[in-house]
Amino acid sequence: MELDPVLLSRIQFALNISFHILFPTITIGLAYFIIYFRVRYTLTRDPHWDFIYTFWVKVFALTFALGVVTGIVMSFQFGTNWPGFMEQAGNIAGPLLGYEVLTAFFLEASFLGIMLFGKSRVSNRLHLISTIVVALGTTLSAFWILSLNSWMQTPTGYTYDGDAMIVESWLAVIFNPSFPYRFAHMMVACLLTASFLVAGVSAWRTLRKVDGPATARVMRTAVIAAALLIPVQIFLGDLHGLNTLKHQPAKVAAIEAVWETERGAALTLFGFPDETARTTHAAIKVPKLGSLILTHEWDGELKGLNEFIGEHPPVAPVFWSFRIMVGVGMLMLLISWLAVWQYWRRGALGLNTLRALFAMTFSGWVAVLAGWYVTEIGRQPWIVSGLIKTADVVADHPAGTVLTTLVAYSVIYTFLLISYIGALFYMSSKPAQSLLHMHNYGLPGRHPEDQAFSKQPIGGQ
Amino acid sequence: MDQFLPLIFVAVMGLSLLLYVILDGYDLGVGLLLPFASDAEKDVMIASIGPFWDANETWIVMGVGVLLIAFPSAHGIILTKLYLPATIMLFGLILRGVAFDFRVKAGDDKKVMWNRFFFLGSLVASMAQGWMLGSYITGLTGSFINTLFAVLIAVCLPALYCVLGATWLLIKTEGALFEKAVGWARTSVLPMALGLFLVSIATPLVSSVIAERWFQLPNFIGLLPIPVTSLIAMVVLVVLLKRDLTALRELNPMYLFACPVVVCLMAALGLAYSIFPDIIIGQMTIWEAASHPSALKFTLVGVLIALPCIVLYTIFIYKVFSGKASELRYD
Numbered sequence: 001m002e003l004d005p006v007l008l009s010r011i012q013f014a015l016n017i018s019f020h021i022l023f024p025t026i027t028i029g030l031a032y033f034i035i036y037f038r039v040r041y042t043l044t045r046d047p048h049w050d051f052i053y054t055f056w057v058k059v060f061a062l063t064f065a066l067g068v069v070t071g072i073v074m075s076f077q078f079g080t081n082w083p084g085f086m087e088q089a090g091n092i093a094g095p096l097l098g099y100e101v102l103t104a105f106f107l108e109a110s111f112l113g114i115m116l117f118g119k120s121r122v123s124n125r126l127h128l129i130s131t132i133v134v135a136l137g138t139t140l141s142a143f144w145i146l147s148l149n150s151w152m153q154t155p156t157g158y159t160y161d162g163d164a165m166i167v168e169s170w171l172a173v174i175f176n177p178s179f180p181y182r183f184a185h186m187m188v189a190c191l192l193t194a195s196f197l198v199a200g201v202s203a204w205r206t207l208r209k210v211d212g213p214a215t216a217r218v219m220r221t222a223v224i225a226a227a228l229l230i231p232v233q234i235f236l237g238d239l240h241g242l243n244t245l246k247h248q249p250a251k252v253a254a255i256e257a258v259w260e261t262e263r264g265a266a267l268t269l270f271g272f273p274d275e276t277a278r279t280t281h282a283a284i285k286v287p288k289l290g291s292l293i294l295t296h297e298w299d300g301e302l303k304g305l306n307e308f309i310g311e312h313p314p315v316a317p318v319f320w321s322f323r324i325m326v327g328v329g330m331l332m333l334l335i336s337w338l339a340v341w342q343y344w345r346r347g348a349l350g351l352n353t354l355r356a357l358f359a360m361t362f363s364g365w366v367a368v369l370a371g372w373y374v375t376e377i378g379r380q381p382w383i384v385s386g387l388i389k390t391a392d393v394v395a396d397h398p399a400g401t402v403l404t405t406l407v408a409y410s411v412i413y414t415f416l417l418i419s420y421i422g423a424l425f426y427m428s429s430k431p432a433q434s435l436l437h438m439h440n441y442g443l444p445g446r447h448p449e450d451q452a453f454s455k456q457p458i459g460g461q
Numbered sequence: 462m463d464q465f466l467p468l469i470f471v472a473v474m475g476l477s478l479l480l481y482v483i484l485d486g487y488d489l490g491v492g493l494l495l496p497f498a499s500d501a502e503k504d505v506m507i508a509s510i511g512p513f514w515d516a517n518e519t520w521i522v523m524g525v526g527v528l529l530i531a532f533p534s535a536h537g538i539i540l541t542k543l544y545l546p547a548t549i550m551l552f553g554l555i556l557r558g559v560a561f562d563f564r565v566k567a568g569d570d571k572k573v574m575w576n577r578f579f580f581l582g583s584l585v586a587s588m589a590q591g592w593m594l595g596s597y598i599t600g601l602t603g604s605f606i607n608t609l610f611a612v613l614i615a616v617c618l619p620a621l622y623c624v625l626g627a628t629w630l631l632i633k634t635e636g637a638l639f640e641k642a643v644g645w646a647r648t649s650v651l652p653m654a655l656g657l658f659l660v661s662i663a664t665p666l667v668s669s670v671i672a673e674r675w676f677q678l679p680n681f682i683g684l685l686p687i688p689v690t691s692l693i694a695m696v697v698l699v700v701l702l703k704r705d706l707t708a709l710r711e712l713n714p715m716y717l718f719a720c721p722v723v724v725c726l727m728a729a730l731g732l733a734y735s736i737f738p739d740i741i742i743g744q745m746t747i748w749e750a751a752s753h754p755s756a757l758k759f760t761l762v763g764v765l766i767a768l769p770c771i772v773l774y775t776i777f778i779y780k781v782f783s784g785k786a787s788e789l790r791y792d
Contacts, residue, residue: 062562068515069558073551075522079529080544083537090533091756098530098760102767105519110771110778113512121781167755395541405548412552416559423567 003399006391009081012406014376018369019413020074023067025368028142028187029194030060031135036221038131042124048214056198056218058427061116066420068109075101084393085383089165092158092173093148100144108137139187146186150179152384153375154247160387177247181240182375188233189371192332193364195226199339200361201428203354210431220343223357226336234329238293244378245294248385250308251378254318256290257283261304265290270323273315278305313380321373328367335360362421466761467751470531471740473764474524479729481520483625483722488514490626492557492583493619494645495576502638503576507561509633509786514561516775518554530760535740535750542601543593550589557582584619591618598732599667600742610667617656623649624698624721631714633786643709646717647702654695657724661688664735670743671735684734691727694720 034056041049075097078086086093114122114130122130157172158165167173199222205211206219245252252258257273257280258265267290271283291300305312335356342349349357383390488510495503510517529536540547556578564575595611596603627646634642665672675681698720701712736742740750751757 058566062566065515065559065562068518069555072518072522072554075525075529076540076547076551079525079536079540080547083541086529086533086537090529090536091753094530094533094752095756095760095763098526099763101519101523101526102763102771105522106516106767106771106775109516109519110774112515113778114781117512118781164753166753167759170759395537395544397541397544401544405544408548408552412555416555419559419563419567423563426568427566 003403005397005399005402006394008399008402008406009394009397010390012402012409013077013081015406015409015413016070016073016077017376018372019417020067020070021368021372022365022417023063023070024138024142025190025193025364026063026197027060027067028138029190029192029364030056030063030197031131031138032191033194033198033221033225034060035128035131035135037218038128042128048212048217051214052218055214055427057116059201059424061112062420062423064108064112066416081395081397082383082393083395085388087164088388088393089152089384091165092151092167095170096144096148096151096174100141104137104141104144108134108141111137142186142190143183146183147174147176147179149375150182151176153182153379154178155384155387165387178240178243181236181243185233185236185240185371188229188236189364189368192226192229192233193368195222195229195336196332196357196360196364197362198222199226199357200359201424203349203357204361204425205428206349207354207358208429210429212431219349223336223339223343223349226332227340230329230333230336234333237329241294242296245302248378249303250305250312251318251374252294253303253305253308254313254315254378255322255374256294256302257315257319258290258302258304260306261302263291263301264288264299265294265302267293268319271319273319275315311381313378318374318378321370321377325367325370325374328363328370331360332363332367463754464748466754466757467531467747469761470527470751470757471737471747473768474527474531475729475733477520477524477527479725481517481524482729483725484513484517484520486622486725487625487629487718488517489557489583489587489619490622490624491629492579492626493587493623494626494630494642495580495583497645498638498641502641505634505638505786506630507564507579509630511561512778512782514558516778518558531752531757532740532747532750533752535745538741538745539597539601542603543596546589546592546596550586550593553582553584553586553589555582557586583622587619587622588615591615594618598664598671598735598742600670600744607667610663613663614656614660617652617660620649620652620656621721621725624653625718625725628698628714628718628721631709631717635785639710640706643702643706646698650695650698650702653721653724657691657695657728661731668735668742670739674735684731687727687731687734691724691731694723694727 034053037049037053037056040046041053078093078097111130111133114127115134118130119127151173154177156176157169158167160166199219202211202215202219202222205215241252256265257268257271259278259280264287266285266287268280269284269286271280271285273280288298291302292298294300294302305315335353339349339353339357342353379385381389381391383393491506491510495506498506525536525540528539560575560579560582564572564579567575591614592611595614596607598614599607599610624646627642627649630642631639631646665675675684698717701709701717701720704712738746738748740747
């Protein structure tokens, strides 16, 4: 079989970015939970909140480290694998990535030191501020990268002579038409991913009977956050969909597998899109609903794939990814509302709910990855919508070289993912009592109250 | 104004990469020295770089980022040619970056494995960086003699990092580990000096462009302070390290750390002179590779505001975590 270096490069890039995105998704969301834990501790001086904070900061640190190292890979991949993209769109992509480094990377990397190891070296107020600064850094990072990604989806504010792009208006580039929706959708996705991670780990601690009062508290926080956030996410997703319909109708046509332009289109719940036959096999359809959801009108017109022959994305992966994302979202809605209802009616979660929450520990990852596949595969064959094709900008490495590095990346990433999940549950399986003595380094120290806390038994009442 | 923009950016890039070599250099060095310490000492050594390594590593992202932003066509060529060493370096950085966290979180039985990964990652990353530097200086041609030269630098760079790491440990440690660090510094200073010497001789031999720039008479005399200062810094380091332990304990360890830093600074100046005004030696100048002025101006605003802030809070972080690392302990 002839190996195609372009395809291999694309697989490698997809692998790198898929693996990378797992970790910022958690750190961006978890950062805000950690601020909440810290604020609760600052207000109440209740050692349980301090314990919760300390535990989740460790998870944060581990996740952050994986995000950093895989992020460095991403920063090199632009040059090693997509030099043509940088030559043509470098005047836009370069500065946006540069602002990410300047405003976000250094900020989070520097203040993370204080957040992790500085509790006893700075005042409580400064430590709280550092925690907030780290969250701000992670959010800024998302801001710039999503601005660039959105610009690649809906480019505005430039002139292009077929050779290189020159910026006309930076405001129009940064705040391009799809950016607000994508940024809001992603931020809530991060918070939801963190909610289910926190809930899942807490459920596991409860099931393993290594929990204490702290676990119950953090569980309640996580499920309430999830229950409140998921309707917001559905609302934002709907707005994002309307925006995509306006600017990238080919993507929406692929998501819904609409083969021919029609009015009052049905919604395909399930089926097997077949691009050669240009039909969806075994389709289960709800009449008119497709038009209603996408255009908010019963008889709204949906452009079909027939209008974009040769320039629309592969249908099946986009169609399926979208349904996985929505399906996981529905599960999240169901389980978080059930949990809140149980708290309200019985004051505690049932065994099956705990099991379900544990099973959904990484549900956020599934939804986020599926959502990104919709976005990124949905943009194909373009790397910048309507302007630059992906196949034209790839580096011409020999297929063997790319295959070798691809295999090496796959091995390392698989090993890291197993180690990450292993370490997470290893840390989580420690009884609350012994966890207190598992601080990293440098925590006991100059503040007498910290000394007192470390000697106080917590969690095993 | 527009023709100065590439100059400003090449300076920012050079500064970022120099800061990277010094800052990540010492923590890579600590990683390289890890196998020679006892288990308890390993914890202290890692604690000594704990709050800093992440920000240190960001400087290479910044350096490569500026290359990408300001000189995109050069970025494409350089990173395409350096695909293999860059990828291998990334594997090294991945391993050490995660080992740092996993070694204390994945359970005691796995700590030995993660310590080894920390060392291995540091070694792989430093050698790959030497390889990249060597290929870059020789104009990315990949001929046999140039590859040999790249291998030479790949072998020498870890020695420089070891000196940086050992002298850093003199600042951050006390007791038995301090004594060990003195020994490590003494041992690694010679290979470092030898490496620098060989590289200084080999560079003009493999690169005629560099030879021309150095060995013209007025230039040669004007440039003499660069190798001379470097030599003095190395001699000072050797002389200081020869003192007995009591004298070394009383000495401000900053002086010892400053010696390899001066060497790095001089090497950077020499390198900058050798290459300038090219961005790829003999192929492309910084003006030919530069982005459109509008992109550069927009980024410059960010650089002018953010860079001073970064420097200020970096100093602040180093102040917060100043003092001996053995004060940091598990609880």
